[in-house]
Amino acid sequence: MTSRANEILPVLEQDIVTGALKPGTRLDETILAAKFGVSRTPIREALNRLSASGLVEIRPRRGAIVAAISLQDLMNMFEVMADLEALCARLAARRITPAEKTELLAAHVACDALSATDRFDDYYELNLNLHDLIYKASHNAFLEKQVRELRRRLSPHRRLQVRIPGRIGSSSEEHGALVDAIIKGDSALAEKLTRDHVAIQGERFTDFLSTLPSQYLQASA
The missing domain is CATH 1.20.120.530 (GntR ligand-binding domain-like)
Structure with a gap:
């Protein structure tokens, strides 16, 4: 991952596991890019990593949403x-x-x-x-x-x-x-x-x- 994606990843992880971002919440790349002051590329990289760890689901036409973990x-x-x-x-x-x-x-x-x-x-x-x-x-x-x-x-x-x-x-x-x-x-x-x-x-x-x-x-x- 790029250095910016590596900086963004732990912030999003923390928000998800602490409940600041609740299951079902849509993670809009454009909104997140504006929040972190970056292009959509590092946001997409971070979301893909979160998907690999099971914290995010990437669904067709819905994009990335926070996954529910029992x-x-x-x-x-x-x-x-x-x-x-x-x-x-x-x-x-x-x-x-x-x-x-x-x-x-x-x-x-x-x-x-x-x-x-x-x-x-x-x-x-x-x-x-x-x-x-x-x-x-x-x-x-x-x-x-x-x-x-x-x-x-x-x-x-x-x-x-x-x-x-x-x-x-x-x-x-x-x-x-x-x-x-x-x-x-x-x-x-x-x-x-x-x-x-x-x-x-x-x-x-x-x-x-x-x-x-x-x-x-x-x-x-």
């Missing part, structure tokens, strides 16, 4: 994501190279440096890098492609998660234990820790619900 669908995707990432971690613990270990540890140190701050978006980007390194260390290109595709769909919602009070700190602690397990080659522990890290359960489930706009709850009722 809470159940969202939870199902998180459940599958937890299993895919857990498999990546298990394989990474078995296959990671010495150079990859060094890179993974450095990525954790970078994340941890922000664990006591409110730099949510910066932390999220560093978090993505850390997980990318784990995918890569699995040395399974097919698995890596599948987990990246699903992560793209969940990315706006996972970005919201890091804004839950205290979540950055606990996330970094979980990363520390996970990175240690992978570096030590403990595949069973790495798998378990990753599943627990990605899955939304118990109190984390309640906290996550609090970040969602009401239409998700209505859509799943």
